[in-house]
Amino acid sequence: MILDKDILAGLIEGSPYPIYLILGDELRVALANAATLKAWGKDASVIGKPFLEALPEIDGQPFEALLRQVMATGEAYHAVNDRADLIIDGQLKTFYFTFSYQPVKNTDGRIIGVVCYATDVTQLVESAASINRMGLEAIENNARLAAINEALAATNEELATTNEELTESARLLELSEERFRNLIQQAPFAICVIRANDLVVSEVNDRYLELVGKARDTLDGKPIWDGVPEAAEAYSPIMEKVFQSGEAFVATEAELVLIRNGSPEQVFIDFVYEPVTDLLGSVSAVMVVGIDVSEKVRTRHAIEEVEERIRLAVEAAEIGTYELNYNTGELVGSARFDEIFGLGNGVNRETIIDHYHPDDAHLSVLAHEEAKKTGRIFYEARYIREGSPLKWLRFQAKVYFDAKGNRTRTLGTVMDVTVYKALQQQKDDFISIASHELKTPLTTLKASLQLLVRMRENPNTLLFPKVIDQASRSMDKITELVDDLLNVSKINQGHVGLKKSWFNLGDMLEKCCLHVRESGSHELVLEGDTSLMVFADEHRIDQVVVNLVNNAVKYAPDSKRIFLGIKASGESVKISVRDNGPGIPADKLPHLFDRYFRADEMGTQVSGLGLGLFICADIVQRHGGEIGVESEPGQGSNFFFTLPLDKNEV
Numbered sequence: 001m002i003l004d005k006d007i008l009a010g011l012i013e014g015s016p017y018p019i020y021l022i023l024g025d026e027l028r029v030a031l032a033n034a035a036t037l038k039a040w041g042k043d044a045s046v047i048g049k050p051f052l053e054a055l056p057e058i059d060g061q062p063f064e065a066l067l068r069q070v071m072a073t074g075e076a077y078h079a080v081n082d083r084a085d086l087i088i089d090g091q092l093k094t095f096y097f098t099f100s101y102q103p104v105k106n107t108d109g110r111i112i113g114v115v116c117y118a119t120d121v122t123q124l125v126e127s128a129a130s131i132n133r134m135g136l137e138a139i140e141n142n143a144r145l146a147a148i149n150e151a152l153a154a155t156n157e158e159l160a161t162t163n164e165e166l167t168e169s170a171r172l173l174e175l176s177e178e179r180f181r182n183l184i185q186q187a188p189f190a191i192c193v194i195r196a197n198d199l200v201v202s203e204v205n206d207r208y209l210e211l212v213g214k215a216r217d218t219l220d221g222k223p224i225w226d227g228v229p230e231a232a233e234a235y236s237p238i239m240e241k242v243f244q245s246g247e248a249f250v251a252t253e254a255e256l257v258l259i260r261n262g263s264p265e266q267v268f269i270d271f272v273y274e275p276v277t278d279l280l281g282s283v284s285a286v287m288v289v290g291i292d293v294s295e296k297v298r299t300r301h302a303i304e305e306v307e308e309r310i311r312l313a314v315e316a317a318e319i320g321t322y323e324l325n326y327n328t329g330e331l332v333g334s335a336r337f338d339e340i341f342g343l344g345n346g347v348n349r350e351t352i353i354d355h356y357h358p359d360d361a362h363l364s365v366l367a368h369e370e371a372k373k374t375g376r377i378f379y380e381a382r383y384i385r386e387g388s389p390l391k392w393l394r395f396q397a398k399v400y401f402d403a404k405g406n407r408t409r410t411l412g413t414v415m416d417v418t419v420y421k422a423l424q425q426q427k428d429d430f431i432s433i434a435s436h437e438l439k440t441p442l443t444t445l446k447a448s449l450q451l452l453v454r455m456r457e458n459p460n461t462l463l464f465p466k467v468i469d470q471a472s473r474s475m476d477k478i479t480e481l482v483d484d485l486l487n488v489s490k491i492n493q494g495h496v497g498l499k500k501s502w503f504n505l506g507d508m509l510e511k512c513c514l515h516v517r518e519s520g521s522h523e524l525v526l527e528g529d530t531s532l533m534v535f536a537d538e539h540r541i542d543q544v545v546v547n548l549v550n551n552a553v554k555y556a557p558d559s560k561r562i563f564l565g566i567k568a569s570g571e572s573v574k575i576s577v578r579d580n581g582p583g584i585p586a587d588k589l590p591h592l593f594d595r596y597f598r599a600d601e602m603g604t605q606v607s608g609l610g611l612g613l614f615i616c617a618d619i620v621q622r623h624g625g626e627i628g629v630e631s632e633p634g635q636g637s638n639f640f641f642t643l644p645l646d647k648n649e650v
Contacts, residue, residue, distance in 0.1 A: 012303065017296040018097075018120070021104065023113035027051040027067055030113065039095070039120055041088035057087045070101045070114045077101040080250050080270075081125050096125040098252065098270055107311055107321055108335035117300055119270065119293060127187050128274065128289060134179060139279055192288040193276070194224050196243050201227065202285065211269070211292055213260025230259050242273045243283050249273040253297050268297040324349060324397075324410040340393065340416050342385055357382035357390070364395075368410075371399040377412060392421040442478065445471055498537040498622055505575065506530025509564045512542050513549045521560075522553055528566035532573055534643050540619045541575075541643070547612045548577040548639045556581020559636065568645060572625065576640035584631040592629055593617040616641070 012019045013033045020032035029047050037043060046054035051064060058064065061084065066077050078100045085094055099118035103111045181203060184191045190208035194201055204220050212219070212228050219227035225236055234256065242249050253268045271290030278284040320337030324330075331349050338344065341352055353364050360381035367379040377397035384390055397412025448471035455464060509526055516522055534541075545564070552562045556579040565576040584592070593613045620627040620641045631637035 012299075015296060015299040017293070017299075018099075018118040019116065019299070021113060021115050022051060022067055023104075025071075027064065029054050036118075039086075039097075039118070041086060055086070057085060057092060061085065066101060067114050070103050071111055074103045074105075074111050076103065078252060080252060081121055095120060095122045097121060100252075106332075106334060117296060119291065119296065121270075121291075123187075124189050124289060124291065127183065127189075128272075128287075131183060131191075131287065134183065135276055143279060190271075190288070190290040190292075192219075192224070194239070194286050194288065196282075196284050196286070199223050199225065199239075208288070208290070211290060212258055213265070228258070230264075231256055239273055239286060242275050242286055246275050246277065246281075246283050248275060253293055266294075267292060268294045318416070320414040322410075322412055322414065324412070326407045326409060337414060340391075340414055341383070342388065352383075355383055355385055357384055367395070368399075371397075371410075372407065375399050375401070377410065380417065390418075391416055392418045445475060445478070498540060500535050500537050502533050502535050503538045504530075505532045505534055505566050505573065508538055508542060509545065509566070509575075512545050516549055516553060516562075521557075523561045524549070525561055525563045526566075527563055529568060530566060532566055532568060532645070534573060534645065536623055536643055537619075541623075544616045544619050544641060545575065545577065547616050551612065551639070552577055552579040552581065552637070555579075556636065565640075569642075571645055572642040573645045574640055574642050576638055578636065578638040580636040583633040583635050584629070584637055585633060589629060589631065593627065 012021070012031055015033055016035055018033065018036040018039045020036040021030040022028065023030040027050055029049055029051060032040075032044075032047055037046070040046070040055060042054065051067065052059050063084070069075075070077050080098045081096050082099065083094060084097055085092055087093075097118050098121050099116055102115050102117070104113040104115050106112050184193070184203050185205045187205060187207065190211040191203070191205050192201055192208045193203040201219055201222060201224055204216070206216075209216055209219060212231075214227055224239075225232040238249050241247075250272050252270050254271065255266065255268055257264050257266050259265075269290050270293050271288060274287045274289060275283045276285040276287055318336060320334055320340045322331060322333040322337050329348065331347065331352075333341075333347075338347070341347060341355075343351060343355075349364075353361060356364070363379045363381050367377045371377045375398060377395060377399065380392060380394045382390055383393050394415045394417045395412060396415075397410045399410050400408050402408050448467050451467050452464075452471070455467070506526065506529075509530075513524060517524060549562060549564075552559070556562075559580040561580070563576075563578040565574070565578065567574045567576075593616070617627045620643075624644050625642040627639075627641040629637060629639045
């Protein structure tokens with residue numbers, strides 16, 4: 001099944017985080033969800049426009065170059081807290097985003113665009129900056145307080161003089177600390193401050209408690225790894241490195257399992273370990289700032305899974321995909337598309353149509369005209385390329401229109417249905433042949449019965465036995481045809497069972513084909529080791545031999561002797577039926593055991609449904625043996641099959 005791209009659009013649109021898709025060398029905005037349009041301060045009219053036309057204020061900023069870099073190299077680009085200046089409500093404003101540019105490839109691996117997953121971290125960046133400023137302010141107040149204390153120690157007069165200043169500084173410090181705590185509590189993202197000396201949580205907001213799924217009394221004022229032990233193994237060494245180096249650690253979409261409210265839960269988190277330094281420049285604490293991006297990651301994974309399922313479905317079905325631009329005439333196809341047509345890359349629509357069968361050349365134009373009303377394309381055409389056999393191709397596509405109703409592009413598939421068409425023709429031929437083969441004996445049987453009805457009052461003693469014999473032969477022919485059909489039906493349904501037993505091959509061959517022996521038309525000559533015993537279904541093996549002998553009688557009427565051979569070879573025994581008839585052309589040999597292949601295809605008109613050898617092959621294969629034929633025109637034919645041989649029993 002091919003999933004519609006509307007599913008992809010729905011997944012993207014449903015995401016609360018900005019996600020947009022850029023396609024082609026012009027960097028056109030192919031898809032942008034509501035979160036993206038809100039972040040850009042734009043409406044849906046920007047979809048379909050080149051990136052710089054949609055966001056002219058981006059000109060001069062690095063984003064266009066980054067998109068082209070990803071398109072050119074195929075390497076993803078990730079950014080954390082990058083600045084972007086956007087026009088919102090007519091004013092140029094500064095924002096910060098954590099984002100990822102991922103290359104988008106078609107089914108043959110060619111890069112056709114870039115998908116962007118973004119998170120607006122403006123508040124996070126500004127709050128972090130504000131928190132740092134507050135921290136510096138607190139440090140400055142501490143320094144001022146220290147100076148005041150020294151002055152107080154120097155003289156009582158200075159103490160009296162500066163007492164008010166000390167009181168005011170203490171008030172300011174307390175106010176600053178309170179503002180710092182309030183800022184942490186009111187932040188829209190998770191924040192936790194951890195002291196360096198004992199790893200105790202000194203500040204933690206509700207968002208952080210919600211993120212890690214813990215109650216305040218299990219974390220606030222407690223060692224961090226006692227509160228979140230499930231994260232200790234992976235992140236305790238990282239935090240220790242931040243304390244020692246003073247360098248921040250940034251993680252994007254970190255995957256971990258947290259025990260939330262008593263149950264393990266897989267989450268994805270963007271977070272920062274930001275070192276906090278004292279007046280001496282030593283790291284006194286680490287501020288953890290994080291945001292849960294699980295939904296964004298799962299949305300992206302869902303999109304990627306849908307794309308992968310589409311790719312696998314297309315590959316499994318051997319379907320070629322293509323895109324036709326009505327404005328430029330450009331036709332872009334997948335590797336399978338190029339393989340089907342065999343014309344190389346960059347082929348145009350006109351060249352393909354030139355290779356259509358003359359009777360089908362108009363079908364493409366008709367289908368595209370009909371698509372103006374229906375939006376869908378479906379047709380089948382014969383494709384001819386010099387040096388290659390004729391192909392039947394099936395085209396299915398969806399047509400896209402602009403706001404004015406003009407066709408813009410077509411996204412479609414092409415499938416080689418030559419085998420399907422051949423099977424369909426084979427089925428039609430079989431129905432015709434079966435009808436003909438059954439009609440002849442039925443007509444004869446009906447005529448015989450009608451004659452018998454007329455003769456019942458005054459039977460003709462000379463004619464009566466002949467009519468009965470004719471009716472019997474017709475009935476035998478009908479029974480033979482019906483048995484073939486029933487056997488094939490059993491094969492298709494897997495109902496052909498084997499009733500194996502030990503029996504002597506020589507005895508079986510001596511008793512088989514009594515109808516041929518009694519007719520006197522051919523002599524059956526038995527050759528080889530007639531003492532061999534096999535463990536097989538005697539009735540089914542007899543059926544195979546009878547079928548092969550009947551074929552020899554049909555196709556080699558002048559070969560009065562038919563040789564039945566038995567020969568042990570290694571772990572198997574080979575049974576053969578050889579005649580001195582006209583032989584079989586080499587090009588027919590590979591098809592002899594195909595379903596519905598008939599003798600008249602070799603130039604000899606005989607009756608039958610073309611099922612006998614197919615049934616023989618199935619019986620032999622179910623015994624674990626092999627079946628084959630050796631023949632040359634004018635040299636006769638040797639049909640043979642093998643059966644497994646138990647050496648111990650022999």
